[in-house]
Amino acid sequence: MSKLSILIVEDEAIIAYDLAGKVRQLGYDVAGTTALGEEAIELVRLHRPALVLMDVQLAGAMDGIAAAIQINRECHLPILFLTANADLGTDERALRAGAVGIIKKPFDKRDVRIQIEKALRQNATEKSGSL
Amino acid sequence: MKIKNKLRINAAVSLLIAFGIAVVLFLSIDRLYKANESTIIGSEIITSAFERVSLRNDYIRNNSGRAKDQWFAKNEQIGNLLRSAPQYFQGSEERNLIGGMIVNQESYGEIFSAIVANRERSGMNPGLAAILLEAEERLVNQLDMRAYVIAIQGRALIESSRKTRASALRLAGGSLLFGFLALFVAGVINLGSLRRIITDRIKCLRDGAAVIGAGDLDHRIQITGDDEFVELSEAFNAMSAKLSALYHDLKVEIEDRKLAEAALRQSREDLDRAQEVGQIGSWRLDIRKNVLTWSDENYRIFGVEIGTPLTYESFMGAVHPDDRQYVDTQWQAGLRGEPYDIEHRLVVGGQVKWVREKAYLELDGAGIVLGGFGITQDLTQQKQAEEQIRASLMEKEAMLREIHHRVKNNLQVISSLVSLQADTLTDDRIREEFNTVCDRIRSMAMIHEKLYQTENLARLNFAEYAASLLQYLWNVYDVLAEKVRLNLELSPVALSIEKAIPCGLILNELASNVLKHAFPHNSGGEVTVGLDYDTITGTAHLRVSDNGVGLPAGQDWRQSISLGLRLVEILAGQLCGTVETGTGPGTEFRITFSLKEPQS
Numbered sequence: 001m002s003k004l005s006i007l008i009v010e011d012e013a014i015i016a017y018d019l020a021g022k023v024r025q026l027g028y029d030v031a032g033t034t035a036l037g038e039e040a041i042e043l044v045r046l047h048r049p050a051l052v053l054m055d056v057q058l059a060g061a062m063d064g065i066a067a068a069i070q071i072n073r074e075c076h077l078p079i080l081f082l083t084a085n086a087d088l089g090t091d092e093r094a095l096r097a098g099a100v101g102i103i104k105k106p107f108d109k110r111d112v113r114i115q116i117e118k119a120l121r122q123n124a125t126e127k128s129g130s131l
Numbered sequence: 132m133k134i135k136n137k138l139r140i141n142a143a144v145s146l147l148i149a150f151g152i153a154v155v156l157f158l159s160i161d162r163l164y165k166a167n168e169s170t171i172i173g174s175e176i177i178t179s180a181f182e183r184v185s186l187r188n189d190y191i192r193n194n195s196g197r198a199k200d201q202w203f204a205k206n207e208q209i210g211n212l213l214r215s216a217p218q219y220f221q222g223s224e225e226r227n228l229i230g231g232m233i234v235n236q237e238s239y240g241e242i243f244s245a246i247v248a249n250r251e252r253s254g255m256n257p258g259l260a261a262i263l264l265e266a267e268e269r270l271v272n273q274l275d276m277r278a279y280v281i282a283i284q285g286r287a288l289i290e291s292s293r294k295t296r297a298s299a300l301r302l303a304g305g306s307l308l309f310g311f312l313a314l315f316v317a318g319v320i321n322l323g324s325l326r327r328i329i330t331d332r333i334k335c336l337r338d339g340a341a342v343i344g345a346g347d348l349d350h351r352i353q354i355t356g357d358d359e360f361v362e363l364s365e366a367f368n369a370m371s372a373k374l375s376a377l378y379h380d381l382k383v384e385i386e387d388r389k390l391a392e393a394a395l396r397q398s399r400e401d402l403d404r405a406q407e408v409g410q411i412g413s414w415r416l417d418i419r420k421n422v423l424t425w426s427d428e429n430y431r432i433f434g435v436e437i438g439t440p441l442t443y444e445s446f447m448g449a450v451h452p453d454d455r456q457y458v459d460t461q462w463q464a465g466l467r468g469e470p471y472d473i474e475h476r477l478v479v480g481g482q483v484k485w486v487r488e489k490a491y492l493e494l495d496g497a498g499i500v501l502g503g504f505g506i507t508q509d510l511t512q513q514k515q516a517e518e519q520i521r522a523s524l525m526e527k528e529a530m531l532r533e534i535h536h537r538v539k540n541n542l543q544v545i546s547s548l549v550s551l552q553a554d555t556l557t558d559d560r561i562r563e564e565f566n567t568v569c570d571r572i573r574s575m576a577m578i579h580e581k582l583y584q585t586e587n588l589a590r591l592n593f594a595e596y597a598a599s600l601l602q603y604l605w606n607v608y609d610v611l612a613e614k615v616r617l618n619l620e621l622s623p624v625a626l627s628i629e630k631a632i633p634c635g636l637i638l639n640e641l642a643s644n645v646l647k648h649a650f651p652h653n654s655g656g657e658v659t660v661g662l663d664y665d666t667i668t669g670t671a672h673l674r675v676s677d678n679g680v681g682l683p684a685g686q687d688w689r690q691s692i693s694l695g696l697r698l699v700e701i702l703a704g705q706l707c708g709t710v711e712t713g714t715g716p717g718t719e720f721r722i723t724f725s726l727k728e729p730q731s
Contacts, residue, residue, distance in 0.1 A: 012540065012543070012544060014544050014547050014548060014551075015540075015543055015544060015547050017547070017551065018547030018548075018550050018551050019547075021550075021551060021554055022550070025554070084536045084537075084539035084540040084543060085532075085536055085583075087532070087583065087584065088584075104580065105539050105540060105542070105543035105576070106539065106542045106543035106545075106546040106547075106569070106572055106573055106576045107543070107546070107573075108546060108550060108566060108569040108570070108573065108607065109550065109566075110606075110607040110609075111607065114606060114607075114609070
């Protein structure tokens with residue numbers, strides 16, 4: 001059975017690298033890492049990951065919420081947002097864009113594990129329910 | 132002496148003189164009348180003498196009885212006349228003359244009677260006729276002599292009357308002349324007296340009145356004596372003294388009023404300047420007279436030329452179209468007695484202005500509005516300043532939120548670096564220590580997160596933070612924490628970032644310590660975290676206790692090699708606080724620190 005893949009969308013390279021390591025340590029494949037929302041959409045189209053870890057603030061013109069809306073429009077994927085913002089407005093915007101959870105920065109491996117497992121479990125439940 | 136008495140004396144003197152003149156005139160006329168009467172008597176006597184001569188002759192020649200009778204009648208008449216004559220003659224000489232004439236008259240009558248008797252006897256005895264005729268001739272001669280004497284006496288009487296009349300005329304003329312002279316002298320004296328007692332004093336009064344009328348109210352009229360002019364002058368002087376006092380009082384009052392008016396004008400100018408500087412206009416409304424007045428500043432605020440007649444409609448014309456309904460509604464409510472204190476916009480010269488309107492309306496007993504006073508405060512600059520401050524504040528808040536965001540992001544980078552470094556290690560114990568560092572970073576980041584969520588971005592509710600941190604720890608230590616019951620006894624305590632970060636790190640150390648060491652072999656238990664604030668002493672108390680295994684017996688925690696406990700002591704020192712431990716069972720740490728800011 002192949003591993004589930006996770007796409008990492010994060011403009012901070014060290015954080016993206018750390019996340020990739022944590023994802024692999026948790027037993028998942030990394031479908032790719034990118035700092036751009038537009039590229040994230042392309043990677044989703046290309047790899048169809050099981051989950052997307054999406055930072056709210058990205059390097060390009062498109063922020064994480066806009067990218068998530070586009071991804072959800074094309075293919076329904078669980079998206080976990082990463083954010084250093086603490087305002088409730090950002091949380092609400094993320095949830096309206098289809099977020100299944102929000103990981104607050106700074107996070108550690110335990111945060112990431114709990115949130116990823118919760119999101120995948122929830123997604124699996126929704127799929128089985130829809131079947 | 133009173134003027135009336137003086138005038139009475141003058142009049143009495145004049146009357147007395149006139150009376151004297153009248154008496155003299157009366158006496159003179161009386162004398163003239165008597166002289167005239169005596170002349171008539173004299174003439175009558177002479178005429179009668181000649182008439183009786185004629186009647187005697189007629190009697191003698193014609194023996195006429197009628198002539199005899201007429202003679203006797205005439206003689207009787209003259210006798211009576213002479214007997215009544217003394218009343219018209221007052222001189223002794225004339226009276227003697229009259230007396231003589233009476234005697235002569237009587238003799239005259241006796242002689243004629245003798246003639247008559249003689250003639251009647253001759254008829255009886257013709258021998259005697261010659262004797263009787265002779266006697267008769269002698270008697271006639273005597274009678275003629277008597278008639279002559281009577282004529283002489285009548286003439287003397289007429290002459291005396293003439294003298295008497297001349298004397299009376301002289302007396303009358305002299306008396307009239309003297310009387311008129313006396314009247315003239317009395318008139319001159321009266322005129323002088325009148326001039327002295329009336330004209331001169333009236334002139335004195337008139338001159339004094341002119342001086343006082345010219346403004347010299349201190350002038351006094353000097354008239355001596357005891358008459359009405361003195362009383363009048365004293366009354367006049369009293370009146371001028373009173374006028375002087377009134378004038379002085381009036382002058383003082385006018386001066387006071389002028390000063391008050393000047394002060395009022397100054398105050399008005401100050402008010403106008405103050406209104407101009409403060410950009411606060413004022414207005415006054417008299418509903419009964421339907422008069423609305425504005426201060427100059429009010430005109431300026433509304434952009435209306437000063438002095439322009441005002442109406443409610445012209446006022447509403449300046450109000451921003453979107454605010455007119457609101458303003459009208461509030462004004463109508465104000466007329467019903469509700470407070471009128473509103474802010475609205477104006478459109479002045481195409482520019483939007485903000486004003487505050489506040490009115491103090493006056494109501495009568497029936498609640499009817501009589502008028503009122505109000506102010507118009509130009510808030511445009513204030514609103515603009517507020518808008519700038521709000522924009523600046525929002526900008527600063529956005530910047531601060533961005534800083535918090537960047538701090539958290541950087542803490543994430545640090546946490547990732549620590550984590551990546553940990554991943555390079557093979558020793559699980561050491562790797563766990565690295566994870567502990569990440570927890571500490573996380574506890575600091577959560578401070579920023581909570582601050583980010585507060586309104587003032589400077590103080591946070593530590594109870595809320597503590598709950599979130601403990602919830603996070605209980606999540607990430609899931610296996611270790613699943614049998615550990617967490618009791619929260621947290622009171623809201625607001626801490627600044629300077630207090631919150633060390634306090635958060637202390638809580639993180641103590642709670643992590645409990646989860647790692649208090650309940651070995653996943654034995655489970657209870658942890659209680661308390662927070663309260665003593666308002667009297669101004670101190671906060673953080674308490675973490677558990678019913679676990681407790682600290683090793685006989686070991687002083689301050690001598691522990693555990694970095695976590697050393698950090699607790701260091702951070703408590705940073706808070707200027709104290710650390711106390713319980714006696715067990717289990718472990719209890721009590722951190723006490725002051726929330727008062729240190730005096731600079």
